[in-house]
Amino acid sequence: MTRDLALKLRLTQLVTGCVTQKALHARFKQVNPQTGYEPERAYKWVQDRAAPRDPSVFEDLARVLELPVTGETVRTCSFEEFRRLVEARHGPAPAVAPPRLPGGGAVPVPAPPAAALPGYLAGQYLVFSMAWSSLHAGRMIVGGLTLQSRPDGGLLAVYAERLPGGELLLEGPLRRMGRSLGAMLRHAADEMFIFMSFRPPVAPALMLTGVMSGLAYHDADPRPIAGRVHCVRVPEMDRDALVRLTGYRDPSGEAVAGTLRQAGVAAAATGRLAETIVETIAAPAPSGLIDASAEAVHLVSGPLYDAAG
Known part of the structure; x- marks a missing residue:
């Protein structure tokens, strides 16, 4: 008998940061390109209206969560047993809403909690x-970004420009969004705001790359x-020292490298890195769109990880 599948899938979405069934399907395909997890059917599974045959x-669910158990265990264990398995691998898990409201309507899956952010993101960055x-x-323009821990386990982003x-x-809070x-x-x-969107970096987060609007x-x-x-990670310094490094510069590799130094x-990481930063932020946007492709992220961040490793 399949037990508590709707609750298990909701917890999986929260832990992995996959807000939609399509996002979770992509995660399943990473561990098994031939997975039987299909978004069209999963919408019923997460509402407790059906179960996979x-x-x-x-x-695949056990592999997505890196659980040291078989799929049969995942299928037949209670939700509380499943939660303990997940927390043993990923740390404290958030509360999960029941799959149905008393009136019969589906309960929407809440956004992932701030605590789902990896701690290695915390630190200071120069923003180009x-x-x-x-x-x-x-x-x-060079800015200063500080990601600092919050009491709820999340991260507060503080951005400054001179x-x-x-x-x-x-x-404002940094959030995991899918x-x-x-x-x-x-x-x-x-009444001023800036929105920053980043591709999640690998540990130890030497650089954040994305779009600011x-x-x-x-x-x-x-x-x-x-x-x-x-955003290039820099050694910890007091806030005033970080802000003094911000402001307008000519868009040149020498200016970027000098600021980083x-x-x-x-110094071993600044030369090639600085030139690539200028090339990518100053490049014209194709078709009116601005993005941060995986290829661009690897091109820019490579020198930093090479120097660190």
Whole structure:
């Protein structure tokens, strides 16, 4: 008998960060390209309206969660037994809503908790992107990003730039959003925001690469705008020291490398890395789109990991 499958799948979504069935299906295909886990049927499974007939689905579920048990154990164990297996491998698991409301409607799967973020993301980064203001068109802006632990186990993102008119400071929680990371950063008093979206980096997170978007506030035309962004981890320093490294620069490899060296980044990693950072943030967007492809991430971050390893 299959037991508590709906609850087990909901917990799996929370632990893996796969908010949708399509995202979870992609994770199943990573462990078994011929998996019997199909999103169309899984919508019924997660609502406790049906169960898989293919026993390999449970084998794949055990592999997705890296559990040291067979698929038959996953299928027949109680939800509490399943939770203990998951927590032994992944740490404390969040609460899971029951699969159905009293009126019969499906309960939506909540977004993954902040605690699902890997701790190795915490630290300080120098942020390189192209300037948004038309007053500094063609120049590069260097920002400072600090990811610090929160009491609930999540991470708070604090972003700072030293601008001609003063310091810009925005903050907000970093969240795991499916297979990506995102942060909506807001100014404490003014109605200002920046949204950052990153590809999750491998440990030890020497670099975050993604897209930053918002409004060009310090401009005669406060238009919506977006651009590629590279965040390079730097040695821990006090906040004022990090902010002093920020501001406008000419978009050159020498400027990037010099700023990284001032921050204490090993010189062996700065040369090739700096040139690639400038090339990618300054490259024109094809078809009006700006993205951070896997190839671009590997191209840029390679020098850092080579120097570290």
